[in-house]
Amino acid sequence: MHILIVEDELGIVQFLKQGLQEEGYQITTAGDGSKGFELIQNQKFDLILLDWMLPKINGLDLCKAIRVKDQQTPIIFLTAKDTVQETIEGLKAGANDYIKKPFSFEELVERIKVHFRNKKQAANLTLGNITMDLTRHIVLKDKEEIALTQREFELLAYLIENKGKVCNRNQILRDVWEINFEYDTGVIDVFMNAIRKKLNLKIEEDYIKTVRGIGYIAND
Template structure:
């Protein structure tokens, strides 16, 4: 599940990004509205955290532009503006929620999860392959009726593989999607976490789902 942070203040952006990554979300970052628009042309996001005061195209203008195109991606507005009129403007423009700076990360996370629950209740299906199921709403992973506890990073990796089940994923692509870093920086991290996942998702079961494609990467499928 990917979240886009559109925030020009490096300190705030890094604070949110670090916290969400630790919670198992895949995070993408943008410093202004124009860059965010370009990213949205190529990627889909589960939610956008959008700062109001951005250089160039403001967050409110970006919000209005997205809603004018019938883009229903959930949007949580962040701003130092605390007047009732400002909150009304953001909500009337199509924001799903509004959080005033400064804020506690715990409140931000709670609001994000509340928004995602509302969206999930409308449409989001379970992710599944063979006898493995992941519920993005509850973050519960079950295989053959057995619940599998995962760390935040293991969950993010498995979610990415489930979203692309049957597709061979290169190590570079996995690192960029799950860790948001260049492959060279995390040269062996994929192997380490694939091993962790196999121990939990495959080892206790007869049918193995996580397979290595030599020289290419990994694939989630029910056949070798």
């Protein structure tokens, strides 16, 4: 996640940059409004932290300018301007949140997280050159879409979720087929076969290996 900080006070910039980097965010900074605008034109950020009082272009105008082209990227004002009127003005200009200085760093982090919360849903699993998109229910191998049936999809997802671990047949029956007693007709083999065929995986030396006497294992 890439955050842009537009702020001219060096002390605050340093403080924010360090703290947010420790939280695992990638940080880019701009010391004035026009530099900030320039950066935004040329690359995509996941979130923008904006001071109000800035050299060259002030935060409010910058916010409006960003919103002309981009309505999506969350913008958080972070400013000493703390009257209700100013808050309202900031929000009307297109900001998504408005935090008053002095602020608690912890609260800032939580408010940033709020904006990322619903984005994470792009849950996809990978195994070598295979990608599974769980929400879209799609499997790609080298960018080529492969059609799997429901069960095939679930089985493959299960193996990838447990990448690196050997999954024994009973576990698979329990978790994928919801069969909770020992009863193996060989279904798993049939489905493994189908998956390997569709994904063109060789039995030996490929992402999914057979562990004789136990089950199967996926590995990059």
